[in-house]
Amino acid sequence: MASAQKTSITVAAFPAVDDIVKAALQEWQKKNPHVEVKVVSREYADHHTAMTTALATSTGLPDVMTIEYGYLGRFAQSGGLEDLAKAPYQIGQHASKMVPYALAQGRSTSHGQVAVPTDIGPGAMFYRQDILNKAKVKEAELTQSWESFIQSGQKIKKESGDYLVAHARDVKDIVIRTGIPAGHGVYFDDQGKSVIDTSPRFKRGFEIAQQIRAQGLDAKINAWSNEWGESLKRGTVSVQMMGAWLGGHLQNWLAPNTSGLWRSTVLPERIATSWGGTFYAIPKKAVHKELAWDLMQHLTLNSKQQQMAFEKFNAFPALIDAQNGDFFNQPVAFLGGQKARLEWKNTAAQIKPTMVFKNDSVAEEIVNAELDLVLNKNKPIDQALKDAHRLVQRRASR
Numbered sequence: 538m539a540s541a542q543k544t545s546i547t548v549a550a551f552p553a554v555d556d557i558v559k560a561a562l563q564e565w566q567k568k569n570p571h572v573e574v575k576v577v578s579r580e581y582a583d584h585h586t587a588m589t590t591a592l593a594t595s596t597g598l599p600d601v602m603t604i605e606y607g608y609l610g611r612f613a614q615s616g617g618l619e620d621l622a623k624a625p626y627q628i629g630q631h632a633s634k635m636v637p638y639a640l641a642q643g644r645s646t647s648h649g650q651v652a653v654p655t656d657i658g659p660g661a662m663f664y665r666q667d668i669l670n671k672a673k674v675k676e677a678e679l680t681q682s683w684e685s686f687i688q689s690g691q692k693i694k695k696e697s698g699d700y701l702v703a704h705a706r707d708v709k710d711i712v713i714r715t716g717i718p719a720g721h722g723v724y725f726d727d728q729g730k731s732v733i734d735t736s737p738r739f740k741r742g743f744e745i746a747q748q749i750r751a752q753g754l755d756a757k758i759n760a761w762s763n764e765w766g767e768s769l770k771r772g773t774v775s776v777q778m779m780g781a782w783l784g785g786h787l788q789n790w791l792a793p794n795t796s797g798l799w800r801s802t803v804l805p806e807r808i809a810t811s812w813g814g815t816f817y818a819i820p821k822k823a824v825h826k827e828l829a830w831d832l833m834q835h836l837t838l839n840s841k842q843q844q845m846a847f848e849k850f851n852a853f854p855a856l857i858d859a860q861n862g863d864f865f866n867q868p869v870a871f872l873g874g875q876k877a878r879l880e881w882k883n884t885a886a887q888i889k890p891t892m893v894f895k896n897d898s899v900a901e902e903i904v905n906a907e908l909d910l911v912l913n914k915n916k917p918i919d920q921a922l923k924d925a926h927r928l929v930q931r932r933a934s935r
Contacts, residue, residue, distance in 0.1 A: 545573045549599035551584040592617040598820040600829035606814045610893035613645035619819040620649030641890030652816035656852035658780025659885040660810045668775045672696035690754040701754040705746035712742035714810040722892045724900035734926035743918045750912045780812030781881040785851025788871040801877040809887035896933045
């Protein structure tokens, strides 16, 4: 019987997203019992490498491709992804349902709407309440301005010997994402030209990072390293600024023994920016585009599904309607009973769209290498920014 024939579609994903997709399939397959969904999961970096190769060679392509924000620019420029604004997809008719900045991130000037957001990472500052109490520092002192943030770090170091942040670079990353003009990216203007040596946000970011290093307020450890994990468990670092999803990571695997000690608040100077986020895309050469689109809509436009992903997997919903559930009003025990999700929602609503470019990751590497020379070898900031600009321009024009 032909009707008994099963169609098989593939979703390529990385950890956490793979579990979200698998959990979503129970509901989706009730309506699509004839479809078998294979979830191919690889580690984060391996997944993106495999997808880069698949797009370049048109072999081993999934029907639904998961892309993390950091890779969007590169994948968007490949020309290998469907424009979801066009028929038959017409994502535009759902645009008002999604957080505007995240939808804009999935848009490319030359290739259209190549990806649809499923989760976002509104920026938050996680801090250790016990360390602040010891140093008699109030939350408002951390958030008021970068100057008062540094002063708080001085007090903390004096009273408890703890570091303010894990790495001075973390602070530079936030400052350079402040006040980006519409249509521009972090490193490039709307014409794709580097703004590293002309935009004051880079100079300010480098200066604040240099002050933090000069005063011994950073532990000089990189995020996601073993030392970093240890510092969060032991409470030798007072503040970690990242996406709201860090709260779930701290609770579940980074520092589960520190429940009740952490709090979450806005970033210094109430900066609204985002860390990462996950998107779904359909390769142009995918075999089952209609089914792929149906599953993608279930994953991104179904409020129940988006809420489940947040409650179970800390995937903060890109769907606005899913941000109105009761879950948002519940106190977070790990954060000392704080109703932190409401603040994250508030931040998400204020984030402005930032465009992504093919050479963003190259520019980030170059800028970080120059910052290291400033921090470790006292290279003059103006010279470092000039050199970064020159290198980025050279790489971007290849």
